[in-house]
Each structure stands twice: as structure tokens, then as C-alpha cells.
Amino acid sequence: AQSVSQHNHHVILSEAASLELGCNYSYGGTVNLFWYVQYPGQHLQLLLKYFSGDPLVKGIKGFEAEFIKSKFSFNLRKPSVQWSDTAEYFCAVNARGNNRLAFGKGNQVVVIP
Amino acid sequence: KAGVTQTPRYLIKTRGQQVTLSCSPISGHRSVSWYQQTPGQGLQFLFEYFSETQRNKGNFPGRFSGRQFSNSRSEMNVSTLELGDSALYLCASSLDSSGDRGVNEKLFFGSGTQLSVL
Numbered sequence: 001a002q003s004v005s006q007h008n009h010h011v012i013l014s015e016a017a018s019l020e021l022g023c024n025y026s027y028g029g030t031v032n033l034f035w036y037v038q039y040p041g042q043h044l045q046l047l048l049k050y051f052s053g054d055p056l057v058k059g060i061k062g063f064e065a066e067f068i069k070s071k072f073s074f075n076l077r078k079p080s081v082q083w084s085d086t087a088e089y090f091c092a093v094n095a096r097g098n099n100r101l102a103f104g105k106g107n108q109v110v111v112i113p
Numbered sequence: 114k115a116g117v118t119q120t121p122r123y124l125i126k127t128r129g130q131q132v133t134l135s136c137s138p139i140s141g142h143r144s145v146s147w148y149q150q151t152p153g154q155g156l157q158f159l160f161e162y163f164s165e166t167q168r169n170k171g172n173f174p175g176r177f178s179g180r181q182f183s184n185s186r187s188e189m190n191v192s193t194l195e196l197g198d199s200a201l202y203l204c205a206s207s208l209d210s211s212g213d214r215g216v217n218e219k220l221f222f223g224s225g226t227q228l229s230v231l
Contacts, residue, residue: 036222043116044203044222090156099144099207100169101220103156 002027006104021076023091030096033074039087083113117223131192134226138206145187150201201225
């Protein structure tokens with residue numbers, strides 16, 4: 001079964017700072033990779049996904065993530081955060097051909113104006 | 114297009130009771146999955162239904178069960194509730210138009226049902 005690790009559960013940043021959230025997974029086969037975001041009081045929304053092709057994936061709201069297969073990683077980045085990026089961010093993985101998602105524990109990100 | 118709808122939004126039950134949660138997927142979506150979200154364990158997969166059949170199951174005890182109806186709406190049931198069952202229960206739907214899990218699908222989540230067991 002797949003497992004996902006996210007470090008630095010709580011992250012506090014000032015506006016305009018850069019953000020990088022780490023995500024490592026363990027699974028020997030082909031995977032699909034996702035980042036989901038949960039804004040305060042809202043449901044989980046897909047930020048970006050990687051199925052195949054260019055390992056650098058661009059998502060909504062200026063976020064991007066890079067899949068490094070050799071490192072089993074899919075780190076999320078944003079060059080300059082805004083107060084509205086305050087949210088919980090979840091990395092998720094599923095084995096190709098299986099809708100069962102394994103989630104990391106999440107990163108609670110607080111952006112201070 | 115309406116999103117994934119879960120009812121009720123909040124539930125309070127006592128130990129030993131049972132509970133039924135409901136999920137209406139996005140129109141046309143055929144796959145429905147359920148997840149449990151707690152502060153300690155994060156999001157954990159419960160089960161997935163497709164065409165009224167359980168297609169995938171997580172590592173939860175038999176007290177957790179579900180079903181899917183012909184219109185793709187799904188229910189999950191938890192019997193003999195325990196304090197540790199207090200959680201946000203999330204439903205997610207996906208199109209999966211071919212029924213082939215080799216097709217990589219995006220999940221759309223509902224807002225969840227917050228269950229508190231006293």
C-alpha cells in the first residue's frame with residue numbers, strides 16, 4: 001500500500017515569502033500524484049495533479065509542483081504567497097488504476113499580512 | 114453544476130448508537146469514495162463504490178459499511194459507535210465513465226459530515 005509523508009506540519013509565513021512544502025511517498029509502482037487544499041470552512045479542492053509527462057506541474061493560484069521520481073517526491077512551491085493562501089495543504093498519491101487515495105497528514109500554512 | 118452534497122452537515126450521537134450518512138455525487142459521476150478525517154490520523158480511505166458495487170476497501174472494521182444506489186447516491190453506515198469514530202466524514206465522486214480504473218480520475222470532495230460521538 002502507498003504511504004505519504006509531509007513534514008513541518010505547521011508553517012507560518014509573511015506575505016510575499018516563498019513557500020515550499022515537501023511530500024514523499026512510498027510505493028514501488030506507477031503513481032498519480034496530487035496536491036489538495038482546504039481553505040478555512042471549505043471543502044477539499046484540487047490544487048494540481050501529475051499523471052504523466054512534464055514532471056513540473058503548474059496548478060491554480062500560482063502553485064507548482066515537481067515530481068522527482070528518483071526521490072519519490074512531489075514538492076509544492078509558490079514563489080510569493082498571499083494572505084489568501086492560508087489553508088491546509090494535503091499531498092495525496094494513488095496507484096495507477098486505483099482510485100484509492102493515500103493522503104499525507106497535511107501542512108497547516110498561515111500567511112501573515 | 115452542483116457539487117458533491119453530503120447530509121447531514123453535523124451529527125451528534127452517543128456510544129453504541131448507529132448512524133447513516135448520505136452522499137449525492139456530481140451528476141453523471143459513477144464512482145463514490147468515502148474518507149475519514151481526524152486531527153490525529155488525517156484523511157484515511159474507507160471504501161469506494163462503482164455501479165452499486167464496492168470496488169475498493171480500506172482498513173476499517175466491519176462496523177463501517179456502505180452502499181450505492183442505482184442513481185449513484187451513496188450511504189455509509191457506522192454501527193455500535195465508539196468515541197474514536199468522531200471525525201469528519203468526506204465523500205468524493207469521480208466520473209470514471211469507462212469503469213476502467215486505468216483511466217486516471219480527478220476526485221471532487223463534498224464538505225463532509227461532522228460526526229461527534231459522546
